[in-house]
Amino acid sequence: MAAYLQWRRFVFFDRELVKEPPGTDGGGAGAGKPFALPPGITVCDSGRGSLVFGDILARGQIWFLPRSLQLSSFQAYKLRVTHLYQLKQHNILASVGEDEEGINPLVKVWNLEKRDGGNPLCTRIFPAIPGNKPTVVTCLTVHENLNFMAIGFADGSVVLTKGDITRDRHSKTQILHEGNYPVTGLAFRQSGKITHLFVVTTENIQSYMLSVKDYPRLELDTHGCGLRCSTLSDPSQDLQFIVAGNECVYLYQPDERGPCFAFEGQKLIVHWYRGYLIIVSKDRKSSPKSEFAGSDPQNSDKQILNVYDLCNKFIAYSSVFDDVVDVLAEWGSLYVLTRDGKIHVLQEKDTQTKLEASHLLNMCFMASDL
Template sequence: TSRSAIKLWSVDSLLRHEDTQPVVVKYQQPTSTPYPLTAVAATPSISQIALGFAGGHMVLIRGNILKSKSTKQRTLHVAPEPVTNLHFVTDAAGTRVTLFATTTAQTMVFDTSGSKSEPAVLEERGCGIGCSLMNEEDELIVARDEAIYTYTVDGRGPCFAFDAPKVLLRRFKHYLLLATAAPSSMAPNLANGDDRPPVDATESRVYSYNDPTTFTILDTKNKLVAYTGVVPGGVRGVATEWGSIFVLGGHGTMDFFSEKDLLERLDILYRQNLYPLAVKMAQNGNYDMASVAGIYKRYGDWLYSKDDFDSAMLQYVQTIGVVEPSYIIRKYLDAQRLNNLTSYLQELHTAGMATSDHTTLLLNCYTKLRDEERLNQFIHTQEDYQFDVDTAIHVCRQAGFYEQALYLADKFSKTGMYLKLKIEDQDDIKAALEYMRKLGDTDISAYLAEFGRRCLGSLPSETTELLVDVCLNGMDVRAAAATADDMHDDMSAPYADTTSLLSMRRI
């Protein structure tokens, strides 16, 4: 077997233009037939280096590699197909080292912390060279022709469809950079048009080409395609440095991409009416509540202009506390969309942002819609009543919803209103008299003075009995007597006392 070497340079020393020599790490070819090296990975401390070969061998080199010439090498695994990618992950404590590996037919993981490292196969499918990477959450990202997959040491995680033959996968911030094989008929285009989403490309070349590659930038945070275009001659390399992306083309070209600021990106999405994406992008960009509500308002206005009133209302509800309610209320009153308006007013009350005018309008909506179920739900299930009770009783009474008005009057001790409803609206004198019997001395006298005449006209016996009880029990006798005198004004006058006109003696 032959020996080969890996050379490691200190980039800091090179940048300082120091005369530095590389660290040479020699390794033994795992077979008598030398296969090409197809994958290399190293831990951040360079305490472990993994090598993958086209013959399927995976070799692990361990030791104090930077300072010692003495290192240990062992064959970690032998796969029946070529090794395509290797990635190390070290835990926060630095004690456990994990190696993810892919071949053309398998995805697997090894624990390389100990002396034995048996592979755990995550899936019986692999990927091509350069088509996997580790993300910030230490998850393995694998790009296959039909989709992008994620893996942890425990198995496969979420995936999302992206159907195209993958050539290269790289990462930049929360973006995935993909090179995919493109049909030769596609015209080259790396210039970012005015309405393309949010990555800027500087490009002014026109080329003939034979093997174009489509270069795509996926925004994984906001779930959108940030850019797509064709690189003439194919993508030969991708570098991410200085906050930018550099793409080396097969014709010796270099394309430069920089991220637009958030306002520019949002403006592009507005022009395309991609408001849900704009909301998500603003939230991910830590926009304040008022700014996000402004986007919801834009979205609602656009949907409203399309006569999609239901969907528009879903957006307007998100603006409560920021956008003046009268703006939305006026729109839906003009359109006579009472169901939508009712939903909005309910949310206003739930948020504690409703005024007595809003309560009046909501109850009017219920009554006009004859929606007794929602009216009952509104007045019966409110734990903290965020509305003006007198207004609510008045609206229910005017619309003929007497039971609802009585419920509120009784619950909030609006005795005068309760008796008016029972006597004047329902003509239920008996129930009114029974209700008055439960009142205190002063209260019963006052209400007898107000309603006694009507009660006496309908139920004279029961009313008289109540008056007698008031007097006999000492319940404000003078007030009750005055009430009785007043109530008898309209009755037939009693016989005059004429005993003085007769002479009388007992025999």
């Protein structure tokens, strides 16, 4: 069982609002005003020097925001974008969206280094559907080796694409997993030559070994999590799959459950960043929502963002935000997008400042014990 520990709290990050760059209004007067994204952005990712956004308000645009804050976009779908996955080692973007109402959503793979009439080159399009039964796409992930793509669905299915995911004729698509509960998270784990896929639903957690014929499956637990409440750690935490329930956060290896931590509160968003676990939770004073639904775009709430150091058992930062859309990492910082289109940057303090702050806190604890 997880122990409820009193973790020490630090302020190891500085928070600022991203501002308009000089000259955005033609004369420099715009500098200092809060930067704001277009309305309707609900899906985000980052990598390759940009923050990437998609809108769901029947415009179908994908937006790129580089460090210069010179926002650009292109028409990816005729209606809306629902999912994005930007690879970190390749300038490849995968998306899910809709071109027509009532028609199955489409997966599109974009080569951002090549152009087609001024837009990124779309190298592949295929329907996002398990078999012949239409259902809602819930999550999308792509392996960095470009040989695997996994799509999760609300009916409990997972579709796996194996082979060159950027080309139709060099890949094979099949139903990897079928179940009775919505798929809420997917993550590839590579260890040497062994590839695993973690699959979490609202009710269970499983791992598939993709390096072996027939893809053997192992059930890791009989509870799951909501949408966007799972992530994969980096090597500092041994590439463990992290699943955040409302009472505890659980860590998993492909063949067993690891440690767990008692962090209360309804989790809405979970990310891993440079050895830190980022959790956005619903304010306890707010009314509860469906665990599967995640954060409701129609319900504006104050939410708490905590940055946890699991190895050293302390909270590196904590702050309240209004209606978080997502948390992204790029250019060595964290970026928090809120529903009003504003972007907040969390910049980690330098090592010397953190050492001084921790020393001061330790002195305070020692004085209180006297």
